[in-house]
Amino acid sequence: MKRALIIGASGGIGAALVAACRARGDEVTGLSRSVDGLEITEEESVAEHVGNQADPFDLVVVATGALEIDGAAPEKTVKGVTKHALMDQFAVNALGPALVLRHAHDLLPRDRRAVFAVLSARVGSIGDNWIGGWISYRSAKAAVNQIVHTSAIELARSHKEAICVSLHPGTVATPFTQKYLGRHPSVAPEQAAENLLNVIDSLTPEQTGQFFDWAGKAVPW
Secondary structure, eight states: OOEEEEEEESSHHHHHHHHHHHTTOEEEEEEEEHOOOOOTOOOHHHHHHHOOOOOOSSSSOOOOOOSSSBBBBSSGGGOOOHHHHHHHHHHHIIIHHHHHTTTTTHHHHHOEEEEEEEOOGGOOHHHHHHHHSHHHHHHHHHHHHHHHHHHHHHHHOOOTTEEEEEEEEEEEEESTTGGGGGGGGOOOOOOOOHHHHHHHHHGGGGTTTTTTESSSSOOOO
């Protein structure tokens, strides 16, 4: 039996990951704001809920995130950027995962394989951006990719078998993406969770610090 920690366990993908892990016999701890009071953008809250976990986890997934915050839709061009929308995106999509990663050394075992995965998005890829728009969301996801990559380098010094990656789950049919589902093919959260776990199970320590999509294909930075 493996031990898994899912951050954002009440969300569409997070809840599906909890169910999928339990279905295969894993011992799962789920944390979320709505159930446990975890405020991922507050350092004290992350320290209390995440930092106080006792035993190490073989899998940690940060499945939190937001596309629209306080009604601020993704910008069509840079002319739509506002201070508050940009800062809100960085708080939820970059700062939150960074605060969880701060505790990664204490959450992961040093003597065996373990995976720390953060759900990112393909639109956070700088190399794969050909249409512009969505400045705040793209930038926050690009930032979390850098956070993951840098943390993976540091984590590898003490956890030789640890794997720290960004994962793009694809377009998943959840309230998160409801307004945008007509633009891209989508999958149910249950299918997305299965896809992500298949990728996670196939990763090797040599792939730490990289960015993969739901099919296990590398995404350019």
